Amino acid sequence: MKRILFILTVLLTCTGSISAQSIDEKKSDSKTVAFRDRSGSLMKEEIFNVGKFNRVNYDVMIYTDLIKNEKVGSLRVTTSDSRYLYYGYLDSDEIDATLKTLSYIKDNVLSTVPSTDTKIEYNSRDKVRIGVSAETNGKWVVYIYAHSYDKDTRTTFSSNDLAKMIDAITQAQTMITNKLTKK
Numbered sequence: 001m002k003r004i005l006f007i008l009t010v011l012l013t014c015t016g017s018i019s020a021q022s023i024d025e026k027k028s029d030s031k032t033v034a035f036r037d038r039s040g041s042l043m044k045e046e047i048f049n050v051g052k053f054n055r056v057n058y059d060v061m062i063y064t065d066l067i068k069n070e071k072v073g074s075l076r077v078t079t080s081d082s083r084y085l086y087y088g089y090l091d092s093d094e095i096d097a098t099l100k101t102l103s104y105i106k107d108n109v110l111s112t113v114p115s116t117d118t119k120i121e122y123n124s125r126d127k128v129r130i131g132v133s134a135e136t137n138g139k140w141v142v143y144i145y146a147h148s149y150d151k152d153t154r155t156t157f158s159s160n161d162l163a164k165m166i167d168a169i170t171q172a173q174t175m176i177t178n179k180l181t182k183k
Contacts, residue, residue, distance in 0.1 A: 113138035
């Protein structure tokens with residue numbers, strides 16, 4: 001009887017661990033990541049740094065499938081802690097929505113004083129989250145997560161620096177458009 005209980009306990013523990021692993025694995029829905037990782041391709045990766053401020057690095061990523069002569073571009077944001085670098089991607093078709101969100105926040109939100117804890121954010125396919133949050137004291141804080149499911153990827157900075165973020169993303173959008181249309 002003890003042996004049966006022991007075997008059942010081991011089986012339940014193993015099953016729980018396997019289930020937990022599959023839940024913990026986060027798969028990106030990014031078109032850029034899918035393009036970059038597709039099998040049977042000869043991939044060229046080009047990295048163009050747009051800038052770094054407030055501990056966030058902004059890079060334009062251009063991937064070219066040399067066999068099919070297809071290109072994809074995205075904005076890669078990199079955050080870090082004392083041990084690791086964290087990467088997240090905004091696909092080229094998500095950048096315009098990100099800029100609209102950030103402009104809306106700058107023009108319509110930052111001048112308000114919320115009556116309750118408030119958060120406004122944009123979420124990308126690759127789990128990048130960019131937004132602002134405020135407690136009832138009315139002080140807005142800008143944040144970015146390279147991956148929304150990992151709190152270690154969060155970087156915050158003053159709402160006064162939101163314009164710098166908008167400029168960096170706008171530069172990236174222009175660069176991606178130029179790189180993808182250039183023959």
